[in-house]
Amino acid sequence: xxxxxxxxxxxxxxxxxxxxxxxxxxxxxxxxxxxxxxxxxxxxxxxxxxxxxxxxxxxxxxxxxxxxxxxxxxxxxxxxxxxxxxxxxxxxxxxxxxxxxxxxxxxxxxxxxxxxxxxxxxxxxxxxxxxxxxxxxxxxxxxxxxxxxxxxxxxxxxxxxxxxxxxxxxxxxxxxxxxxxxxxxxxxxxxxxxxxxxxxxxxxxxxxxxxxxxxxxxxxxxxxxxxxxxxxxxxxxxxxxxxxxxxxxxxxxxxxxxxxxxxxxxxxxxxxxxxxxxxxxxxxxxxxxxxxxxxxxxxxxxxxxxxxxxxxxxxxxxxxxxxxxxxxxxxxxx
Amino acid sequence: xxxxxxxxxxxxxxxxxxxxxxxxxxxxxxxxxxxxxxxxxxxxxxxxxxxxxxxxxxxxxxxxxxxxxxxxxxxxxxxxxxxxxxxxxxxxxxxxxxxxxxxxxxxxxxxxxxxxxxxxxxxxxxxxxxxxxxxxxxxxxxxxxxxxxxxxxxxxxxxxxxxxxxxxxxxxxxxxxxxxxxxxxxxxxxxxxxxxxxxxxxxxxxxxxxxxxxxxxxxxxxxxxxxxxxxxxxxxxxxxxxxxxxxxxxxxxxxxxxxxxxxxxxxxxxxxxxxxxxxxxxxxxxxxxxxxxxxxxxxxxxxxxxxxxxxxxxxxxxxxxxxxxxxxxxxxxxxxxxxxxxx
Amino acid sequence: xxxxxxxxxxxxxxxxxxxxxxxxxxxxxxxxxxxxxxxxxxxxxxxxxxxxxxxxxxxxxxxxxxxxxxxxxxxxxxxxxxxxxxxxxxxxxxxxxxxxxxxxxxxxxxxxxxxxxxxxxxxxxxxxxxxxxxxxxxxxxxxxxxxxxxxxxxxxxxxxxxxxxxxxxxxxxxxxxxxxxxxxxxxxxxxxxxxxxxxxxxxxxxxxxxxxxxxxxxxxxxxxxxxxxxxxxxxxxxxxxxxxxxxxxxxxxxxxxxxxxxxxxxxxxxxxxxxxxxxxxxxxxxxxxxxxxxxxxxxx
Numbered sequence: 002x003x004x005x006x007x008x009x010x011x012x013x014x015x016x017x018x019x020x021x022x023x024x025x026x027x028x029x030x031x032x033x034x035x036x037x038x039x040x041x042x043x044x045x046x047x048x049x050x051x052x053x054x055x056x057x058x059x060x061x062x063x064x065x066x067x068x069x070x071x072x073x074x075x076x077x078x079x080x081x082x083x084x085x086x087x088x089x090x091x092x093x094x095x096x097x098x099x100x101x102x103x104x105x106x107x108x109x110x111x112x113x114x115x116x117x118x119x120x121x122x123x124x125x126x127x128x129x130x131x132x133x134x135x136x137x138x139x140x141x142x143x144x145x146x147x148x149x150x151x152x153x154x155x156x157x158x159x160x161x162x163x164x165x166x167x168x169x170x171x172x173x174x175x176x177x178x179x180x181x182x183x184x185x186x187x188x189x190x191x192x193x194x195x196x197x198x199x200x201x202x203x204x205x206x207x208x209x210x211x212x213x214x215x216x217x218x219x220x221x222x223x224x225x226x227x228x229x230x231x232x233x234x235x236x237x238x239x240x241x242x243x244x245x246x247x248x249x250x251x252x253x254x255x256x257x258x259x260x261x262x263x264x265x266x267x268x269x270x271x272x273x274x275x276x277x278x279x280x281x282x283x284x285x286x287x288x289x290x291x292x293x294x295x296x297x298x299x300x301x302x303x304x305x306x307x308x309x310x311x312x313x314x315x316x317x318x319x320x321x322x323x324x325x326x327x328x329x330x331x332x333x334x335x
Numbered sequence: 336x337x338x339x340x341x342x343x344x345x346x347x348x349x350x351x352x353x354x355x356x357x358x359x360x361x362x363x364x365x366x367x368x369x370x371x372x373x374x375x376x377x378x379x380x381x382x383x384x385x386x387x388x389x390x391x392x393x394x395x396x397x398x399x400x401x402x403x404x405x406x407x408x409x410x411x412x413x414x415x416x417x418x419x420x421x422x423x424x425x426x427x428x429x430x431x432x433x434x435x436x437x438x439x440x441x442x443x444x445x446x447x448x449x450x451x452x453x454x455x456x457x458x459x460x461x462x463x464x465x466x467x468x469x470x471x472x473x474x475x476x477x478x479x480x481x482x483x484x485x486x487x488x489x490x491x492x493x494x495x496x497x498x499x500x501x502x503x504x505x506x507x508x509x510x511x512x513x514x515x516x517x518x519x520x521x522x523x524x525x526x527x528x529x530x531x532x533x534x535x536x537x538x539x540x541x542x543x544x545x546x547x548x549x550x551x552x553x554x555x556x557x558x559x560x561x562x563x564x565x566x567x568x569x570x571x572x573x574x575x576x577x578x579x580x581x582x583x584x585x586x587x588x589x590x591x592x593x594x595x596x597x598x599x600x601x602x603x604x605x606x607x608x609x610x611x612x613x614x615x616x617x618x619x620x621x622x623x624x625x626x627x628x629x630x631x632x633x634x635x636x637x638x639x640x641x642x643x644x645x646x647x648x649x650x651x652x653x654x655x656x657x658x659x660x661x662x663x664x665x666x667x668x669x670x671x672x673x674x675x676x677x678x
Numbered sequence: 679x680x681x682x683x684x685x686x687x688x689x690x691x692x693x694x695x696x697x698x699x700x701x702x703x704x705x706x707x708x709x710x711x712x713x714x715x716x717x718x719x720x721x722x723x724x725x726x727x728x729x730x731x732x733x734x735x736x737x738x739x740x741x742x743x744x745x746x747x748x749x750x751x752x753x754x755x756x757x758x759x760x761x762x763x764x765x766x767x768x769x770x771x772x773x774x775x776x777x778x779x780x781x782x783x784x785x786x787x788x789x790x791x792x793x794x795x796x797x798x799x800x801x802x803x804x805x806x807x808x809x810x811x812x813x814x815x816x817x818x819x820x821x822x823x824x825x826x827x828x829x830x831x832x833x834x835x836x837x838x839x840x841x842x843x844x845x846x847x848x849x850x851x852x853x854x855x856x857x858x859x860x861x862x863x864x865x866x867x868x869x870x871x872x873x874x875x876x877x878x879x880x881x882x883x884x885x886x887x888x889x890x891x892x893x894x895x896x897x898x899x900x901x902x903x904x905x906x907x908x909x910x911x912x913x914x915x916x917x918x919x920x921x922x923x924x925x926x927x928x929x930x931x932x933x934x935x936x937x938x939x940x941x942x943x944x945x946x947x948x949x950x951x952x953x954x955x956x957x958x959x960x961x962x963x964x965x966x967x968x969x970x971x972x973x974x975x976x977x978x
Contacts, residue, residue, distance in 0.1 A: 054520040054521060054522055055491065055520050153612040168380075168381075169380070170380075197380075198379040198380045198547035199379070199547050199548070199549070199590060199593040199594055200379045200547075200589065200590065200593045200610055200612070201379070201380075201612070202593065202595075203592070203593035203594075203595070203609070203610060204610075204612040206595075207609065225520070225521055226521070226595075227521070227597065228594070228595030228596075228597060229595060231595055231596060231597040231598045231599065231600075232595040232596065232598070251598070251599065252598050252599030253599065254599070255597050255598065255599030255600045256599040256600060256671075265522065266521065266522060267597075267600070269521060269522050269524070269525050270521070270550070270597070271524075271525065271528065271548075271550040271551050271553065271554040272550055272597075272601075272670075273549060273550050273553060273579055273591070273594060273667045273668060274580070274601070274667055274668065274669065274670055275670050277553070277554060277557055280525055280554070281525065282522070282523070282524075282525035282526040282529060283522035283523070283525075283526075286490035286491075286492055286493065286520070286522075286523060287490065287522065287523075303522075392871055393871065394867055394870075394871065418873055419873070421871070422871070422872065422873045425871060425872070426867075426868070426871055428864050428867075428868075430864060433863060433864035433865065434864035434865055434867075434868050435864075435865055436865040436883050436886070436887070437887070437973065437974070438886035438887055438889075438971065438972075438973060439882070439883075439886060443882075447869075447872075447874055447878065447882065448872040448873070448874060451872075451873060451874065485973040485974075487973065487974050498868070501868065501872070502868075502872075504872065505872050505873065
């Protein structure tokens with residue numbers, strides 16, 4: 002399957018190539034896969050979005066991509082190969098440390114306190130530069146200042162601030178400055194606009210779009226918001242219960258979702274125009290780790306198109322058109 | 336049911352190293368919500384909408400103006416009467432997990448307020464349990480599967496339904512939902528929004544829906560009013576759908592322009608513009624239009640005088656707009672023909 | 679919307695949870711906890727029934743001074759020829775009972791004052807905290823020395839009360855700061871909005887959240903009080919009114935000269951070993967406390 006995909010969908014070699022990735026969490030009742038046998042290629046210089054609800058495994062996937070899954074989770078199997086760098090799963094500690102930040106960096110949610118509350122932003126930036134052996138620390142600060150200005154942050158004040166003196170929107174932008182400080186080629190954005198209101202969101206999305214284009218980054222966007230996907234990404238991977246349900250170019254997916262889950266997800270979005278009845282809630286709730294069935298389709302309990310085969314047969318993620326993969330027993334035509 | 340007249344709230348400034356001047360969270364807001372009506376308050380974070388919600392639920396004091404519940408002015412009441420009045424207005428907060436005591440079961444959360452009512456109405460213990468089961472059913476939950484669980488054992492949507500059920504125990508006349516679905520999984524949000532509409536219809540409860548998500552506001556206040564709040568002032572107010580489709584105030588238009596367009600399914604509205612980000616250190620000077628710094632259409636007059644809300648003649652229904660240069664713009668996304676995707 | 683139950687079907691049917699049964703299950707879930715429980719129970723039984731097994735005055739045998747361990751005297755005898763095991767068993771009651779009472783008073787004062795100050799805030803808080811500061815400042819030992827000149831600590835209640843009243847300050851401060859942060863939480867706000875009484879909010883909403891902390895303090899305060907008490911007796915600060923482990927240590931040290939000879943070694947070591955065992959038992963049980971009170975950790 003992987004071979005087919007490479008030929009037809011990704012003309013250029015992928016920047017990141019994930020194969021058979023399983024990440025499991027140890028609980029008191031056993032070992033459960035948060036990400037299950039996942040195959041994914043992330044093409045160079047594109048924005049790939051991973052969309053899912055709680056328990057979909059999207060954040061675990063992001064952590065795994067930096068090999069920073071923490072206890073009680075662990076990468077059980079699979080490879081995550083970065084073009085020209087090798088399989089990050091096999092990296093030792095020192096190599097990992099250098100890799101993170103210099104080659105691939107993560108922008109965390111604003112609600113997560115990733116800054117040291119007792120240190121000024123500028124000092125932390127210098128710490129980062131120092132720990133990665135950057136010679137020209139002035140340059141790091143200068144670029145940070147430029148970035149801040151562009152993001153409508155008062156540069157000098159921001160760098161001399163403590164975390165608590167920044168608003169949620171400002172913190173999010175500071176987080177972006179940190180991620181870009183060491184010029185990584187790959188940026189992972191974990192719910193970059195979740196804590197923000199619409200206006201700050203539209204502004205942050207604009208910045209991400211610009212910088213992505215300017216620096217030719219390979220960007221992975223983790224989100225639960227179809228609006229963010231539609232505004233930002235070239236391609237979207239819909240995840241459910243640790244598996245890929247559907248993988249398609251963003252506009253195609255919105256225009257014509259093929260998996261019943263994608264369809265329901267899009268239909269559940271309240272819209273600004275059109276009849277209100279167009280929006281419909283999904284029955285049930287997202288699965289928790291230990292509720293994920295071992296056999297059969299993981300979405301079957303909430304699926305309007307459930308068939309007998311869904312109880313027993315696990316649907317393969319198959320290519321239904323160039324660049325479109327779906328994991329569903331239904332006959333689908335894009 | 337709830338009336339606020341010229342409501343003001345000023346937080347005192349702080350001294351010391353991190354000194355800042357006083358903050359005017361609300362600068363004279365006037366609203367009237369009738370029994371069973373819906374009102375959406377929309378605006379960005381820090382605009383004062385949450386403060387307003389906390390004031391009308393009695394969680395915060397106000398510094399000027401008046402609050403009337405069922406026609407009775409809250410000011411001058413005894414603490415006991417005030418508490419009884421505010422019990423009619425229940426808050427549904429953003430984070431249902433924080434709103435439930437992690438050490439207590441759902442049953443305990445529901446039984447306590449019901450016991451109060453039972454004591455007052457001379458009801459027995461069996462009534463309490465019956466009523467709890469009934470309320471859970473009303474919010475779409477199965478009591479046998481939720482009653483003796485702890486909050487962490489429920490999904491986000493279920494938790495928010497429990498919070499709503501708990502608010503209903505005291506038979507309120509109004510619910511104030513503050514970003515009530517923003518922390519819930521996307522697939523479950525619509526269900527909770529529907530529930531709020533259903534309660535309005537069936538129990539004749541007024542709903543004040545506070546959000547920055549205009550689409551969700553449209554959903555809850557479909558047949559009600561929407562007020563757009565900017566820096567503690569109402570800048571535009573009118574019937575919800577009319578306001579969204581034909582916004583007049585540039586700030587309303589900014590908010591609507593900022594809503595992501597679902598490319599592939601819809602296209603950007605013809606007049607959509609890129610809203611300007613929040614400036615740092617905006618002037619606190621209320622002798623000009625507060626939005627003038629960020630407004631793409633502002634001129635000298637906007638910086639010289641402060642506009643008051645006035646009826647806008649261009650709309651079919653009543654619309655209030657506080658702007659010197661009101662102009663209708665189509666900024667909302669337009670659906671592409673044929674939503675074939677949705678069968 | 680009606681069907682929120684898809685996921686719930688996978689779960690076992692619910693019954694009303696029984697707090698005591700869950701606590702019991704948690705306590706025996708790990709072998710360490712069982713061991714701790716057994717140790718504590720042994721000493722509790724010793725304190726409860728020990729004195730009933732022996733005559734009020736233990737017989738002494740001048741011919742058997744410092745006898746080595748034997749079948750008749752498993753732990754040997756002391757300087758008077760009294761059986762050490764008998765002394766340990768009969769001496770447990772006073773030590774453990776007064777230590778438990780001391781811990782009880784510490785926890786009750788600390789929790790009540792901490793909750794009251796943290797919840798009421800304002801003037802009540804200031805007054806209560808100044809009082810707390812006074813108690814935190816007054817040193818325990820000198821106070822006891824002074825008190826013992828006017829007061830005979832012959833009953834465990836008296837000693838427990840004095841130990842308790844001098845050591846609740848730290849707990850009160852800790853409970854207060856936890857209460858201060860808890861009262862800002864959403865569920866407290868909700869309870870207030872629903873018109874629930876302050877008493878209800880403090881006892882039913884806030885207290886369960888500080889309960890694991892309080893119970894841990896109860897356990898720690900018990901062992902802590904044992905140490906203080908033993909020290910008092912060892913130093914001879916409080917008058918000897920009956921036989922207990924502290925008196926034994928004192929005697930072993932000053933009467934038997936345990937520093938210089940090895941003949942009284944068992945006499946010295948036995949009470950020390952008991953104190954260590956009790957502490958060990960408490961430490962072993964301690965890790966179950968969080969699990970008993972935190973619903974997130976319960977079972978699953």
